[in-house]
Amino acid sequence: MRNVASYGSIAKVDDASAPFSASSPAASRWSGRRVRPSDALYRNAVLTVACVLTFGLYFCYDTPGALVTDITADLHLTSFRYNLLVSLYSWPNTVMVFVGGLLIDRYGNRKSAVALTLLVLVGQLIMTAAVTLRWYWLLLVGRFVFGIGGESLNVCQSTIVSRWFAGHELAMAFGFSLTVSRIGSILSFNTLPYVHGVVGLSGAFAVGALICTLSIAAASVFVCLDRYAEQCRARESPPSAQAWRYRVDSVEEEEEEEATGSMAMELEDGIRETTTASGDAGPSTATSEPPERPQRGSARTPPPRSPLQLGLSFWLCSLIGMLAYSTVFSFIAVGGDFFHWRYGASREYSGFLVSLVYDISMFMAPLLGRSFDQVGLRGIFLLTSCALSTLSFRTLGTHNAHGNPALFPRIPLLSMLTLGLAFSGVSSSLWPSMTLVVPAASLGTALGVAQALQNFGTSTASIFVGRTVDDFGYDYVMKVFAGVSAVAAVLAVWWNLDDWVHHGGRVNRVLPPEPADEAELRRQLIAAGLAVDYVPLYVPVYVLISPQAIDTVRRAYYRRLGEGEMGMRRRDLYARLGIAHPDVQRKAAEAGVRLPRPESLQRPTGISAAMTTTPRGSATPPAAPIVSASPARSPGMVVPSATRLSTPMASASPTPSPGSGRSIEGQPQPPPLPRRPPSSSLLHRSWKESPVDRSNRSS
Numbered sequence: 001m002r003n004v005a006s007y008g009s010i011a012k013v014d015d016a017s018a019p020f021s022a023s024s025p026a027a028s029r030w031s032g033r034r035v036r037p038s039d040a041l042y043r044n045a046v047l048t049v050a051c052v053l054t055f056g057l058y059f060c061y062d063t064p065g066a067l068v069t070d071i072t073a074d075l076h077l078t079s080f081r082y083n084l085l086v087s088l089y090s091w092p093n094t095v096m097v098f099v100g101g102l103l104i105d106r107y108g109n110r111k112s113a114v115a116l117t118l119l120v121l122v123g124q125l126i127m128t129a130a131v132t133l134r135w136y137w138l139l140l141v142g143r144f145v146f147g148i149g150g151e152s153l154n155v156c157q158s159t160i161v162s163r164w165f166a167g168h169e170l171a172m173a174f175g176f177s178l179t180v181s182r183i184g185s186i187l188s189f190n191t192l193p194y195v196h197g198v199v200g201l202s203g204a205f206a207v208g209a210l211i212c213t214l215s216i217a218a219a220s221v222f223v224c225l226d227r228y229a230e231q232c233r234a235r236e237s238p239p240s241a242q243a244w245r246y247r248v249d250s251v252e253e254e255e256e257e258e259a260t261g262s263m264a265m266e267l268e269d270g271i272r273e274t275t276t277a278s279g280d281a282g283p284s285t286a287t288s289e290p291p292e293r294p295q296r297g298s299a300r301t302p303p304p305r306s307p308l309q310l311g312l313s314f315w316l317c318s319l320i321g322m323l324a325y326s327t328v329f330s331f332i333a334v335g336g337d338f339f340h341w342r343y344g345a346s347r348e349y350s351g352f353l354v355s356l357v358y359d360i361s362m363f364m365a366p367l368l369g370r371s372f373d374q375v376g377l378r379g380i381f382l383l384t385s386c387a388l389s390t391l392s393f394r395t396l397g398t399h400n401a402h403g404n405p406a407l408f409p410r411i412p413l414l415s416m417l418t419l420g421l422a423f424s425g426v427s428s429s430l431w432p433s434m435t436l437v438v439p440a441a442s443l444g445t446a447l448g449v450a451q452a453l454q455n456f457g458t459s460t461a462s463i464f465v466g467r468t469v470d471d472f473g474y475d476y477v478m479k480v481f482a483g484v485s486a487v488a489a490v491l492a493v494w495w496n497l498d499d500w501v502h503h504g505g506r507v508n509r510v511l512p513p514e515p516a517d518e519a520e521l522r523r524q525l526i527a528a529g530l531a532v533d534y535v536p537l538y539v540p541v542y543v544l545i546s547p548q549a550i551d552t553v554r555r556a557y558y559r560r561l562g563e564g565e566m567g568m569r570r571r572d573l574y575a576r577l578g579i580a581h582p583d584v585q586r587k588a589a590e591a592g593v594r595l596p597r598p599e600s601l602q603r604p605t606g607i608s609a610a611m612t613t614t615p616r617g618s619a620t621p622p623a624a625p626i627v628s629a630s631p632a633r634s635p636g637m638v639v640p641s642a643t644r645l646s647t648p649m650a651s652a653s654p655t656p657s658p659g660s661g662r663s664i665e666g667q668p669q670p671p672p673l674p675r676r677p678p679s680s681s682l683l684h685r686s687w688k689e690s691p692v693d694r695s696n697r698s699s
């Protein structure tokens with residue numbers, strides 16, 4: 001047996017085995033309105049903790065950069081040793097972050113977020129111990145552990161954001177996560193030198209560890225929020241609904257298969273689209289609750305794909321990211337030196353110019369993200385950003401005929417503003433697009449591969465810069481960077497074309513609201529026959545069969561026949577009394593049915609009698625007089641004998657009295673029906689206002 005439970009405004013079929021689930025109307029009545037994962041407040045909380053996840057990571061990542069002079073001086077590090085320390089974050093991640101992505105797909109976001117924030121903290125604590133003990137090798141170990149946790153944490157954050165904010169909020173949510181990450185970097189550069197002055201190197205690293213605990217707290221809160229959302233979803237989505245989702249997914253899959261030839265991919269795409277949500281209920285759902293993570297072991301759950309199955313679109317996107325990020329990151333690493341030596345800028349101004357990339361990105365990321373959500377065009381903007389990078393590097397590596405380092409003095413500032421805008425565009429459009437071109441079940445793997453490529457590109461570019469600058473100079477390096485950015489732009493053209501031809505331009509489209517949006521979910525449940533939309537069903541039926549409706553139709557009918565208000569009241573009265581209306585009598589005569597003559601009617605004193613039997617002030621209108629051959633049944637009531645109709649003509653009265661057609665003089669009478677008040681309030685009003693009645697009462 002199934003019953004219908006309330007799902008917000010949705011009536012949904014639920015299993016009777018859970019008669020008082022927390023989502024049942026009864027439970028809702030007792031518990032009041034519960035916070036729903038689709039609430040804006042809830043989703044903002046999720047976004048906040050998701051952003052804070054990597055705050056500690058970015059703060060600590062830039063600690064060596066912020067304290068470069070102090071670290072090298074305090075620990076007596078050579079340039080090689082320092083660079084080895086810094087690059088030990090990236091090198092292992094040319095492989096390790098790929099493994100991390102696989103594990104994230106395997107174990108889910110909640111476990112991964114906690115484990116990875118812990119790993120980042122452990123790495124930072126090891127580094128803190130290392131600088132305290134002045135053990136360089138331990139510093140390397142710490143940076144290694146920190147890097148393994150950190151890059152995978154980036155992947156985890158991206159999968160969380162894409163699952164909770166899939167749809168029309170995706171890019172903006174990514175933008176906010178980038179902003180918080182940038183704030184972590186900027187805070188590190190701006191505060192750590194002062195912190196070092198107060199508490200020394202160990203203290204500065206310890207502050208980083210303290211900030212990492214903030215990220216662990218964020219991970220813990222995320223676990224609670226995500227789990228609660230999942231519980232809500234489980235309560236509100238019966239197993240059959242889940243099964244239906246997968247059925248719909250496979251339909252989508254078949255449609256897409258023709259275009260892509262990849263059945264599994266589209267099945268997973270469909271699952272992401274129907275379960276993300278942001279959540280799944282996310283119901284930002286939009287109402288968005290987080291998308292449901294496909295459960296392993298489920299017969300219908302598609303397995304994560306191997307990287308080789310991720311498709312051309314993904315690989316192009318990853319390559320663009322690798323080229324674009326590697327030039328910017330490796331330029332940032334040497335930017336201060338570059339501006340100082342090549343342009344003669346002061347150390348401070350050089351630092352300011354370099355930091356512009358992060359500063360602009362911090363402000364622009366959410367703005368660009370919001371724009372992408374509103375107008376789409378992620379692919380076009382990624383292409384434009386790569387072109388802007390090309391322009392920026394090209395101008396930085398251009399000199400006038402006299403060998404002066406700039407075509408005009410403002411080149412560094414303008415180029416860095418351009419590069420900042422380009423970097424913002426790349427980071428704001430690349431990651432949301434990445435989540436659109438890979439199936440949800442393989443997102444961790446895909447982002448892991450992309451990050452691994454990015455780390456490989458950045459490490460390689462850094463080595464290239466180190467080996468090239470001394471022999472060929474910075475101009476050469478800038479020109480190579482411009483060339484690499486141009487290649488990225490060409491790949492972006494290819495990527496856009498491929499997406500347009502094979503996938504209908506999905507990366508440039510405006511995404512619809514979360515599928516878990518309540519309205520959409522209701523539509524889906526109703527379409528699947530799992531919910532009853534009682535508003536369309538119940539209200540029209542009620543309206544159609546209501547006494548008011550019947551009376552309105554009847555009145556409209558008689559009005560069309562030219563009956564006035566008084567005539568209709570008379571009809572009401574005749575109907576109530578069970579007396580044949582003159583029209584009826586005429587028709588009966590025409591039909592050859594003999595009706596008693598109207599003159600045989602006694603004065604309807606029975607009306608008064610009937611009224612006296614109705615308590616004053618009673619909400620129940622006076623019942624029509626019960627017609628009975630037995631006066632004993634209704635003492636004081638005069639039976640208008642020979643006036644009751646038993647012929648079909650009685651039905652000429654649209655609202656026959658309960659007693660009509662049951663009493664014809666000389667004929668056997670059926671047992672009297674129980675008294676029942678007239679159902680129409682209009683009839684009641686007519687009755688009360690009837691002048692006949694008034695005259696009867698006065699008599």
Ligand SMILES: NCCCC[C@H](NC(=O)[C@@H](N)CC(=O)O)C(=O)O
Pocket residue numbers: 061151154155157158177178181427431451454
């Ligand atoms: N969840 C954020 C997506 C990554 C943002 C991106 N960072 C990276 O790609 C890191 N691999 C950078 C690093 O090496 O720290 C960014 O735009 O910062």
